[in-house]
Every structure is written in C-alpha cells, then in structure tokens.
Amino acid sequence: MKRFNFSLSSLLLIAILISCNGKKMTEVVEVPLPTAQEKVSIGYPDDVKANTGSFQLDKLPYAYDALAPTVSPLTLQMHYSKHYLTYTNNLNNAIAGTEYENQSIDDILSHLDPNDTDLKNNAGGYYNHSLYWKSMAPNTGGVPTDSLASVITRDFGSYKNFVTSFKAEATKQFASAWVFLIVDKAGTLKVTSSQNQDNPLMKNAPIQGTPILALDLWEHAYYLGYQYRRRNYIDSFFNVINWKKVNENYEAALRRKY
C-alpha cells in the first residue's frame, strides 16, 4: 500500500509540474473581499435598551471591538446586548412594586435576602457586569498609579504579589464565578471571589466589602475566543484593566457609608 501511495503522489506531483508549464509555484490566489451586503454587522452598544424600569444599562464606554484580542468583538456584543440586558430586565421585573424599586443597586445588594434567588441572581448580575465593563478599557493595562498603587503595595506587599493573588483566585474557580478586588470596611484591599452572580456586598459573602475591580469567569465571557484556555483569558485581562477607573472606584469605596 505504501508503494502505491508513493507512486500516486509522484504522479500527482509530476502532473502539477506539467500543468504549471513554467509559471511560478508561489503564485498568490486572490480571494474577493465580501461585498457590503455580505458584511456581518454586530451593531452598536448604544442601541441596546432595557425595558421600562428602575435600571437602565450602564453605557459601554467603548466599542464592541475595542478590547480585542483580550475580548473578541462577538463575545462582547453577545455579553452586553444579550446576557447583561437580560439581567437588567429581570432585575427591573423582580423589584417592580417592591421596597427595592427606588433603592440604589448597592442598597439592594446589601439588604436583599440571600434566599431570594431570583433577586440575588439578577441584582448581582446587573451590578457585577456594570463593574466589569468599567474595569476595562482599550489601550490601558500597565500598572496602577495614583493612590491605589501605594495601597496595593501596603496591602499585598507589591503589585506583583497582587497579580499572583488575583490570578490564583481566578484560576482555582471551577464553575461560573467572579473574582473581585474589594475594599473592606477597614479600608483594606482584598482579593475574593463569588459563585454565580453573588457579590461581596451581599450578607452571605464570605469576605464582605465594596468591589472596585471585577473579572467575569463565566464561560460566556471568554469561550468564543479562548474555548478551554481560561487561563489565557485571565492573563490577557491584565492587558486591558482600566487602573485609572479602578482608582476612582477605590476613592469612592472609602467614602462609602456602611
């Protein structure tokens, strides 16, 4: 059989050489670009609106393709316009006509009954995603500056130690989860995580505090771009962290009244 394969391959090669008839073998085949009608549009974040209710989507502060390759355009479009929209609409439905209807999202998370799964999941989903969008920005990354830089050194020993701690917390998650950098009641920075859409502001949080940076580890946040390589997504997240915004979140968390 091997002899036959070799003979067939040899004949095929000879046939190709003959058909080339002196033309260069490196000839480039031109593929026509898609026409305007064939291009797929993923739309615009500002076109996405929640139903009438207490909460509206937090504006996505960049375009769907702005965070590539860390977050692919289709991932961000689906995440913002489908998942986040659904949490927001469900939150509005869950609080309509209740004591929570006119409360801030922080107050809702702090006061809700952790056994109220519907409210917990959707209020948490709204808050967590709103923070996640603001935790990132194009052309950012690098290291923290401003007051946050010295506080990270104070509470973790160094920025490198913080990165190690954050990545370790993210890597050990098994199912749908979030990793946060939080400010606890004493003003100390800590890394913590939650399952599903739980949040450190909730009564049932193992480590309570105000989140100032969030990483979404649900599969919908990365699977289109990374498949099973979640670790690559975690590493790449550090290329798009908006440390200027995280510093603002830190300053606001210190002013928070418990």
Ligand SMILES: [Fe+2]
């Ligand atoms: Fe998500």
